Every structure is written in structure tokens, then in C-alpha cells.
Amino acid sequence: MKRGDPDRRAMRKQYAALAARPPAPLDDAARGRAMDRGYSAEELEAVPESARASLGCGNPTALAGLREGETVLDLGCGTGLDVFLAARRVGPTGKVIGVDMTAEAVEKARAAAGGYPNVEFRVGPIEKLPVPDESVDVVLSNCVLNHCPDKAAAFREARRVLRPGGRLHVSDLVTLGDVPPADTPSLEVWAEWLRVAADRQTYLAAVREGGWREVAVLSEQAFSSPLTPPLLAGKVLSLHVRAIK
Numbered sequence: 041m042k043r044g045d046p047d048r049r050a051m052r053k054q055y056a057a058l059a060a061r062p063p064a065p066l067d068d069a070a071r072g073r074a075m076d077r078g079y080s081a082e083e084l085e086a087v088p089e090s091a092r093a094s095l096g097c098g099n100p101t102a103l104a105g106l107r108e109g110e111t112v113l114d115l116g117c118g119t120g121l122d123v124f125l126a127a128r129r130v131g132p133t134g135k136v137i138g139v140d141m142t143a144e145a146v147e148k149a150r151a152a153a154g155g156y157p158n159v160e161f162r163v164g165p166i167e168k169l170p171v172p173d174e175s176v177d178v179v180l181s182n183c184v185l186n187h188c189p190d191k192a193a194a195f196r197e198a199r200r201v202l203r204p205g206g207r208l209h210v211s212d213l214v215t216l217g218d219v220p221p222a223d224t225p226s227l228e229v230w231a232e233w234l235r236v237a238a239d240r241q242t243y244l245a246a247v248r249e250g251g252w253r254e255v256a257v258l259s260e261q262a263f264s265s266p267l268t269p270p271l272l273a274g275k276v277l278s279l280h281v282r283a284i285k
Contacts, residue, residue: 098211116184195250
């Protein structure tokens with residue numbers, strides 16, 4: 041999918057609209073959804089309010105074993121939830137870079153970053169990252185790489201920016217069994233993803249094709265959200281994948 045393709049423009053428009061929404065209240069329902077994805081109430085309360093809009097399908101910072109002084113890259117950072125959490129873990133001697141294709145989300149993240157001197161947000165596609173070769177220690181991503189038509193190419197690009205021995209930690213969605221066609225009525229919100237969705241085996245094969253070693257699934261569970269339609273019930277799986285360069 042090229043930058044100007046209709047599907048990519050539609051996806052960018054969808055995420056720009058999400059970034060424009062006012063922050064949702066951190067009520068019991070929101071806390072419950074976040075905890076289902078591996079976040080604690082303390083983590084949600086510690087980040088800027090606007091960053092909570094970037095809740096994905098897992099919490100890659102929880103399993104990445106981030107250490108003080110490391111440089112971390114978050115692919116598809118949205119309004120910055122995982123960037124801000126990672127920044128707390130790597131400390132003042134570390135750095136966290138967030139990259140997202142949606143300028144509106146990056147602008148919102150930058151506006152909230154005043155208390156975080158060790159973070160930086162950049163606009164760009166994850167298939168062509170605005171990051172130099174071998175310049176980061178850890179790559180994170182949360183429910184983003186599943187949107188790439190050529191997943192192996194995206195994983196190769198993530199590998200390019202990592203130093204030798206660097207780690208990849210990805211929370212992402214895969215399909216389980218047969219799923220409905222993307223043009224099925226009532227699946228409009230999921231249509232873009234369904235066009236390029238991969239099952240578990242195909243997704244992990246793309247990671248390996250991207251040049252990674254020691255590819256492992258650290259956790260997996262059925263995924264659901266208030267936006268999950270009945271047609272997809274039980275057909276979406278959330279994985280946390282770790283791999284080494």
C-alpha cells in the first residue's frame with residue numbers, strides 16, 4: 041500500500057479523528073479495559089490525560105524489560121501512551137522516540153510532553169522510519185504492525201534501526217479461524233484491518249522473514265472491545281511477540 045492509496049488515506053483520516061477527540065474520563069469502565077490490556081491504574085494516572093487515547097491491544101512496556109539509559113522507539117505511537125510509560129522506565133539518561141503517520145496525533149503528543157525531557161515525537165510511516173540505522177536499543181509497537189499490508193517489510197525496517205542484539209516487543213492482533221470479508225455490512229470500523237489481517241502463523245512467519253531471531257510469543261489472549269462486532273467475536277487474538285536482532 042503506497043502513501044497515497046485510498047486505504048491509507050482513510051486510515052489516516054480515522055486516526056486523525058480519534059486524536060481530535062477530547063480525553064475520555066478515567067472511569068471504572070476505562071480502567072477495566074486498560075487492565076484487560078495489561079496496564080495498571082497507576083500507569084494510566086501517571087501519563088498525560090491525552091495519551092490515554094492510544095490504548096492498544098496490550099502493554100508492550102510491561103514485558104520489554106526496559107532499562108535505565110536505553111533508547112527506545114515506539115512504532116505507531118499515537119498520542120504517546122507507551123512513549124510516556126517507557127520514558128519513566130529508561131529514566132533521564134535514556135530516550136524514547138515515538139513515530140506515527142498521523143500528524144494530528146503527533147501534535148497532541150508533543151503538546152503533552154512538557155514534563156518529559158527524554159521523549160521526542162516524529163511524523164512518518166513505519167515502513168520508512170525517520171530514524172537512523174542501528175540507533176535504538178528496543179523497538180516497541182502496540183496494535184499497529186497488523187495494519188501493514190507487507191508486514192515482513194515493516195519488520196525489516198524495524199530491524200534496520202536497532203543496534204545488534206536489540207529487542208523487539210510487539211503487542212498486536214491476529215485472526216483466529218475464518219473471518220468475514222472486509223466489505224461485510226456492520227464491519228466498517230474494522231474493514232481496513234480485515235483487508236490486511238494475518239492469522240497467527242502468517243504473522244509470526246512475517247517476523248522471521250523480516251530477519252529476526254529467537255521469535256517468541258510471550259502471551260496471548262482473546263481480544264474484545266466495546267467496538268468488537270458480534271461477527272468477530274472469538275475471531276481476534278491479541279499476541280505479545282518478542283524477537284532479537
